Amino acid sequence: MNMAVDLPIRILVVDDHPLLREGVAAVIETQADMLLAGEATDGHEAIEAFRSLRPDVVLMDLQLPGMNGIEAIAAIRREFAAARIVVLTTYRGDVQALRAFKAGASGYLLKSMLRKELLETIRCVHGGKRRIPSEIAAEIAEHATDDALTMRESEVLHHVALGDANKEVANDLGISEETVKAHMKSILSKLGAKDRTHAVTIALRRGIIDS
Amino acid sequence: MNMAVDLPIRILVVDDHPLLREGVAAVIETQADMLLAGEATDGHEAIEAFRSLRPDVVLMDLQLPGMNGIEAIAAIRREFAAARIVVLTTYRGDVQALRAFKAGASGYLLKSMLRKELLETIRCVHGGKRRIPSEIAAEIAEHATDDALTMRESEVLHHVALGDANKEVANDLGISEETVKAHMKSILSKLGAKDRTHAVTIALRRGIIDS
DNA sequence: CCCTGTCTCACCCATTCGGGGGATGACCGA
DNA sequence: TCGGTCATCCCCCGAATGGGTGAGACAGGG
Numbered sequence: 303m304n305m306a307v308d309l310p311i312r313i314l315v316v317d318d319h320p321l322l323r324e325g326v327a328a329v330i331e332t333q334a335d336m337l338l339a340g341e342a343t344d345g346h347e348a349i350e351a352f353r354s355l356r357p358d359v360v361l362m363d364l365q366l367p368g369m370n371g372i373e374a375i376a377a378i379r380r381e382f383a384a385a386r387i388v389v390l391t392t393y394r395g396d397v398q399a400l401r402a403f404k405a406g407a408s409g410y411l412l413k414s415m416l417r418k419e420l421l422e423t424i425r426c427v428h429g430g431k432r433r434i435p436s437e438i439a440a441e442i443a444e445h446a447t448d449d450a451l452t453m454r455e456s457e458v459l460h461h462v463a464l465g466d467a468n469k470e471v472a473n474d475l476g477i478s479e480e481t482v483k484a485h486m487k488s489i490l491s492k493l494g495a496k497d498r499t500h501a502v503t504i505a506l507r508r509g510i511i512d513s
Numbered sequence: 514m515n516m517a518v519d520l521p522i523r524i525l526v527v528d529d530h531p532l533l534r535e536g537v538a539a540v541i542e543t544q545a546d547m548l549l550a551g552e553a554t555d556g557h558e559a560i561e562a563f564r565s566l567r568p569d570v571v572l573m574d575l576q577l578p579g580m581n582g583i584e585a586i587a588a589i590r591r592e593f594a595a596a597r598i599v600v601l602t603t604y605r606g607d608v609q610a611l612r613a614f615k616a617g618a619s620g621y622l623l624k625s626m627l628r629k630e631l632l633e634t635i636r637c638v639h640g641g642k643r644r645i646p647s648e649i650a651a652e653i654a655e656h657a658t659d660d661a662l663t664m665r666e667s668e669v670l671h672h673v674a675l676g677d678a679n680k681e682v683a684n685d686l687g688i689s690e691e692t693v694k695a696h697m698k699s700i701l702s703k704l705g706a707k708d709r710t711h712a713v714t715i716a717l718r719r720g721i722i723d724s
Numbered sequence: 725c726c727c728t729g730t731c732t733c734a735c736c737c738a739t740t741c742g743g744g745g746g747a748t749g750a751c752c753g754a
Numbered sequence: 755t756c757g758g759t760c761a762t763c764c765c766c767c768g769a770a771t772g773g774g775t776g777a778g779a780c781a782g783g784g
Contacts, residue, residue: 318625319624320626320628321631325532325538326535328538328539417535463711464714465710467741485762499674499713500676506717513718678769692732694771698773
C-alpha cells in the first residue's frame with residue numbers, strides 16, 4: 303500500500319452557475335488531496351472535458367442548458383465505464399435522482415449540503431463506493447414502490463400540463479380520445495392525484511415532466 | 514470628497530446553499546474594495562444579521578426556508594430605509610423579480626451570471642443606483658402589461674393546484690362555489706390559460722404560486 | 725362625487741372530466 | 755407457452771368545468 307505518494311483527486315465541475323463553480327473550486331482548493339481539473343457549463347462541454355482531462359471525479363448538475371445532465375452522465379459512462387460521477391443539484395424531486403443512478407451516477411448531493419459532506423462524498427466515490435444521502439435514499443425508496451409513469455403517460459401528461467383537453471391530446475398523438483382517457487386514469491391512479499391539475503402539480507414537483 | 518480613504522464595501526450574503534455562499538465569498542475576497550461582513554441562511558437570520566452588522570450591501574436569495582426572501586427584504590427596508598439589497602437567485606420567473614423591487618430591492622442578479630456582473634452590480638448598488646439586467650427588465654416590462662393576479666385569485670389558484678375542486682376551494686375559503694368559479698374565470702383570462710391545469714402550469718413557471 | 729377594481733353571488737348550458745366497467749393485440753421475460 | 759405489462763379502443767353516466775350574462779357591496783383614487 304503506497305499511501306505515501308497519494309496523487310490528488312482530480313475533479314471536473316459541471317454547472318451553468320459560475321458562482322457555484324467558484325464555490326466548489328474554493329472548497330476543493332482548501333484540500334491537499336484534491337485538485338480542480340476543469341470546469342464545464344453544459345453536457346456537451348462536460349463530455350469533451352472528460353475526454354481530454356480524464357478526471358477522477360465529476361461533479362454534475364442536472365439542470366443544464368442544452369444537453370440534460372442525465373444524458374451527459376449516460377454518455378460519459380458509455381464511453382468510460384469507470385467514470386465516477388456525483389450529482390450536485392438543487393432539490394428537483396425524486397425521479398431525477400433515480401434516473402441519475404440508473405444513468406450511472408455514484409453519488410447524489412444537494413447544493414444545500416455542507417462542504418463537509420461534499421468532501422466526504424468525493425473521497426467516498428473516488429474510492430469506488432457509492433454514496434447517497436439518507437434523505438434522498440428514503441425518497442427513492444418511497445417512490446420506488448409507486449409505479450413510475452410510462453413513456454406514453456408522461457407524454458400525455460405533458461400535453462395536459464399545457465392545457466390540452468383529452469381530445470386535443472388525442473389529435474396531437476394520433477390516438478383515440480378514449481385512449482387518452484385511459485392513460486389519464488392510469489396517471490391519476492399512479493400519482494395518487496385528485497384530478498389532472500393535481501397530477502401536473504405533482505409531476506412538476508417530482509421532475510416527471512418539465513415546465 | 515475624501516476618495517483617498519475608501520472603506521471597503523461590507524457585504525452580507527443570504528442563501529441557504531453553503532456552496533454558493535462560499536463561491537460568492539471567494540469572489541468577494543479577491544476584491545480589494547470589498548469585504549464579506551457575514552452570512553445568513555434564512556430570512557430571520559438575515560434580519561438579525563443586518564441589525565448587528567449593518568452591511569453596506571446585502572446579497573439575498575429569494576428561495577429561503579422559513580421566511581420568504583421578499584418578506585425579508587421588506588422587513589429590512591422597513592427598519593433600515595437606506596439598506597441596499599441585491600436579489601441573487603436562480604431563474605424563478607418574472608413575478609418574483611417585480612415583487613422584489615416592490616419590496617425594496619436595488620438590484621437583481623441571476624446565479625448563472627458571471628462574477629464580473631456580480632461585482633459591477635455590488636459597486637453600482639453601493640453607489641446608490643439601481644441595477645437590473647436587461648433580460649429581467651424586459652420580462653418585467655412584458656408582464657407588467659398583463660394584469661397581475663389579486664391576492665384572492667392567487668389563493669384560489671393555490672388550492673386548485675393541489676387538486677381541489679371549486680366546491681372544496683369554496684369550503685376552504687368560506688365563500689360560495691359561484692364565487693370561486695368567478696375567480697377562476699378571471700384567472701384564466703388574466704393568464705391567458707386554456708383551462709385550470711394550464712393556469713397552474715403558467716403560475717408555477719412564473720412564480721405566482723409555489724410548489 | 726363618480727368611476728374603477730375587487731370580491732361576492734346567481735343562473736343557464738354545452739362540454740369535459742373522471743370513475744366504473746370490459747376488450748384486443750403486441751411484446752417480453754419466465 | 756404462459757402470465758404480465760403496455761398501448762390501444764369501446765361503453766355508460768354523474769359530476770365538474772368553463773363561457774356567457776348580470777349584479778350588489780365596498781374601498782380607493784381622480
